[in-house]
Amino acid sequence: MSWETIIGLEIHAQLSTESKIFCGCATRFGDEPNANTCPTCLGLPGALPVLNRRAVELGARAALALGLQINQQSIFARKNYFYPDLPKGYQISQYDQPFSANGELEIMTAERDAAGHPVEWKPKKIRITRLHLEEDAGKNVHEGLPDVDRYSYIDLNRAGVPLAEIVTEPDFRTSWEAYDYVNHVRRALQWVGASEADMEKGNLRCEANVSVRRVGDEAFGTKVELKNLNSVRFMQRAIEFEVARHIQVLESGGRLAQETRLWDDRVGETRVMRSKEEAHDYRYFPEPDLPPLVVSQEFIDDARRALPELPEQRIKRFAESYGLSFADASQLVSERSLADYYEATAKASGNPRGAANWIRTELLRELEASGKTAAESPVPAEELGALIRLIDEEKISGKQAKDVLVEMFQTGKRALAIIEEQGLVQVSDTGEIDALIDEVIAANPDQVANYRGGKEALLGFFVGQVIKASRGKANPKIVNERLRAKLLG
C-alpha cells in the first residue's frame, strides 16, 4: 500500500513599507523595544486605524507577481484572540472578502537525489487561494534580560507592521515542491520590491498543513499544522519528518490527532504545541473602524503596468536570446540585481555566454567571499565586460584575466589600468613566439626526439616551457599551433 502526501502552505510576508499599516510608526528592524509605538498600535481606547496606502500598493504588486486576481472591494475584519503580544485583543485582518484571490502560479520544481541535488526540473501549477492584508502582532521576550526567570517582556515594535498572508490550496505532493514554491514566492516578492522576504529577520514566515492518504482515496487524512519553520530547509525537513510519522502511526493501526506542532531542528523532530480542542475560535467580524477597501480598475492596471519583467520570463528570455541553459539562466536570475548585472555585462562584452561563465564562476565566488550582492560589486558590469572583451581579442589570456579580476575586485581599479601596471599584455606576435620556441627546442633535444618518435603527450611539456620562457605572456593558442608545426617540421 502506498501513500500520498498532501501539503498546503501559508506564508506571512512583511510588506516593505516605512510605516505601519494602520498608524505612522516606523517599521524599522532592530530598534529599542517599544520605541516605535503610538496609541493606535498599542491598542489604547479611542485610537483609530488609518490604512497605509503604500501597504495596499505593495500588496497589489505581490498579488499580481503571484498570479492572483485583485478584488476591487475587500473588507477588514477583526480576528479575536487573547495573547499578551496582541494589545487590542484582536488582530485586524481580512476574512471572507480578501484583497486578492484565485491565483494560479507555475513554479519549477525537482525531486532531489541523496546528495540533495535536483534531479529533473519540471513545471507545476499551484493554486493560491488568497492573498490578504493584515497587521502583525508584537513579540513576547523570554530571553536576554536579567530577570526573565520572574518576568516576561513584550516588545510591540512589530505590532501593526503590514503583512501579506498568502494561502495555497493543498496542491503540494512532496516536501521539495513546498520548498521550491516558498523559494519561488520569496524571490518574486523581493523581485517586485513588495517584501525583503528575509526569513532570518522574520519578515517571511511559513506554516505547513500536512496530511497523508492512501493512493486512490478521495478524502483527506487528518492534518497537522507545522509552525516554527525558521528556514525553507527546516520546513522541508519538518514535512519529511511528519510524513514519515503519519505513515508509521497509520500503518501500525494508530490514529492521528489534529494538532499544531513545532519543529525543533536541534533534535530533528516535531512536538505538539496545541491540540484541536485548544484551537481558537476567532469570532471574525467586519472591522467597524475601517471602511471597505475599494481599489479602482485603474489602480490595478497601473500596478500591473509597473511590474518589472518577472524572473520566469527573464530566465526564458536569457535562454532564448543568449543561448544559456535553463540551469545557467536560473542561477543568473536568482536575484534581480544579479540578472541586471549579467545583462549589462553581456552587452558590454558582446559575448553573452562568456559573460555568463565569468559571472557564474569567478565573480560569484568573489561576491560570496566578501558577502556582497551583485549590486554592491566593486567591479561594475561594464568593466567586467571590458575584461572579457580583452580576452576575446586575445590581448590577455584567460588565466591572466582571472588574476586581473581578483585585483579589480580588491582595488576597484579598471582592467586596463591593472594590465598596463603589471605589463600583462599577452604576446600574440608569431615572430616573438617562434624565437622562444626555437630556444626551447634547442635546449631539449631528447624530448624533441621522443616527441618526433611518437610521444605526443610531450606537447604539453613544450607549451609549458614556452609560456614559462615568455613569463606567462605568450598566447597559448598560438604557442600550440606554432609548436606543432615546428616540432613536426
Ligand SMILES: [Zn+2]
Ligand atoms: Zn503606532
